[in-house]
Amino acid sequence: MEKNVFVLGELNVDLIFSGENITPEWNREKLVNHFEQVLGSSSAITACVLAGLGHQVYFVGVVGDDPFGHFCIEQLRAKGVKTDYITIDPELKTGVTLSLTTTKDRALLTFMGAISKLTKKYLPENLYEIADHLHFGSYYLQQDARLQWREIFAEANKHQISTSFDTGWDPNNQWYRNDLLELLEFTDLFIPSEEELFSILNINNLTDIPACLPEKHGMVAIKRGENGSVLFDNDAHFISVDGYKVNPIDTTGAGDSFNAGLISGFLQNKRGEELLKFANACGALATLRIGGASYVPSLEEVYHFQNSNTE
Ligand SMILES: Nc1ncnc2c1ncn2[C@@H]1O[C@H](COP(=O)(O)OP(=O)(O)OP(=O)(O)O)[C@@H](O)[C@H]1O
Ligand SMILES: [Mg+2]
Numbered sequence: 001m002e003k004n005v006f007v008l009g010e011l012n013v014d015l016i017f018s019g020e021n022i023t024p025e026w027n028r029e030k031l032v033n034h035f036e037q038v039l040g041s042s043s044a045i046t047a048c049v050l051a052g053l054g055h056q057v058y059f060v061g062v063v064g065d066d067p068f069g070h071f072c073i074e075q076l077r078a079k080g081v082k083t084d085y086i087t088i089d090p091e092l093k094t095g096v097t098l099s100l101t102t103t104k105d106r107a108l109l110t111f112m113g114a115i116s117k118l119t120k121k122y123l124p125e126n127l128y129e130i131a132d133h134l135h136f137g138s139y140y141l142q143q144d145a146r147l148q149w150r151e152i153f154a155e156a157n158k159h160q161i162s163t164s165f166d167t168g169w170d171p172n173n174q175w176y177r178n179d180l181l182e183l184l185e186f187t188d189l190f191i192p193s194e195e196e197l198f199s200i201l202n203i204n205n206l207t208d209i210p211a212c213l214p215e216k217h218g219m220v221a222i223k224r225g226e227n228g229s230v231l232f233d234n235d236a237h238f239i240s241v242d243g244y245k246v247n248p249i250d251t252t253g254a255g256d257s258f259n260a261g262l263i264s265g266f267l268q269n270k271r272g273e274e275l276l277k278f279a280n281a282c283g284a285l286a287t288l289r290i291g292g293a294s295y296v297p298s299l300e301e302v303y304h305f306q307n308s309n310t311e
Contacts, residue, residue: 051079132162135165177201239276262279
């Protein structure tokens with residue numbers, strides 16, 4: 001499966017403090033029992049899972065020249081992602097998310113740093129000659145590229161390179177509906193969660209979606225947590241597949257793993273129900289281990305999971 005997938009993405013580390021009594025109080029020091037530093041970022045997790053599924057994955061991104069930046073690069077490399085196209089920019093600081101995690105809830109504080117800074121100038125010169133697929137995650141965090149994606153994807157289209165993106169949540173609650181819809185003309189796989197898409201389109205029902213889509217669009221695959229996913233194809237035909245029945249341990253990265261499954265399945269020429277089931281299996285598998293990219297299944301493991309689990 002030697003397809004070259006380029007992930008144009010944000011990078012950051014997650015600093016995770018976990019335990020029961022971790023709510024901060026001003027002017028007090030509290031001691032916590034668990035701490036972990038892991039690779040964060042939706043794009044990075046998708047890249048790691050794609051590499052695990054057997055693709056040649058190149059990450060294109062930018063980090064600061066600091067220990068966190070080097071950590072992100074090492075972690076990607078350890079998962080088999082090629083990092084030659086990551087720029088280390090000494091003018092920038094690598095982004096950091098501080099996560100306070102109990103068994104029930106999570107509170108996140110993010111310092112953006114280089115997270116928002118990827119733009120066209122960081123793309124490899126020969127990108128359109130060597131890529132088979134372009135993906136980016138976190139539309140709303142990659143702020144500096146927001147108005148450039150259309151041109152990048154249009155160029156990819158000209159070169160018969162397929163394209164996909166995930167939105168993530170918009171922390172500023174802007175949603176940029178028109179900019180986003182304009183990009184769909186050149187997007188083969190648009191992969192938001194249901195909640196995100198409802199916020200973008202200002203609707204509250206899946207049946208309202210086709211009327212909101214521009215005339216020319218690719219597939220729209222919508223993530224619905226334990227309810228599985230739905231797909232509107234290029235003609236807005238609707239396919240729905242239930243989620244696999246699992247007992248989740250940690251749902252971090254389920255959406256990003258679903259993205260990887262959808263892209264990988266698409267590049268293997270899976271379509272319709274078969275494609276959604278494959279992506280659902282990748283999402284469900286991610287809920288069975290702690291962390292986002294800490295566990296990456298192989299293609300065989302995904303098929304084994306599909307054969308031994310039901311929807
Ligand atoms: N509890 C679950 N049971 C079965 N499958 C699940 C479960 N949670 C997630 N999945 C699978 O993973 C996919 C993606 O998960 P989800 O809908 O939570 O994405 P998301 O909201 O983008 O999450 P993320 O926080 O990872 O970005 C779902 O469409 C589904 O196929
Ligand atoms: Mg998501």
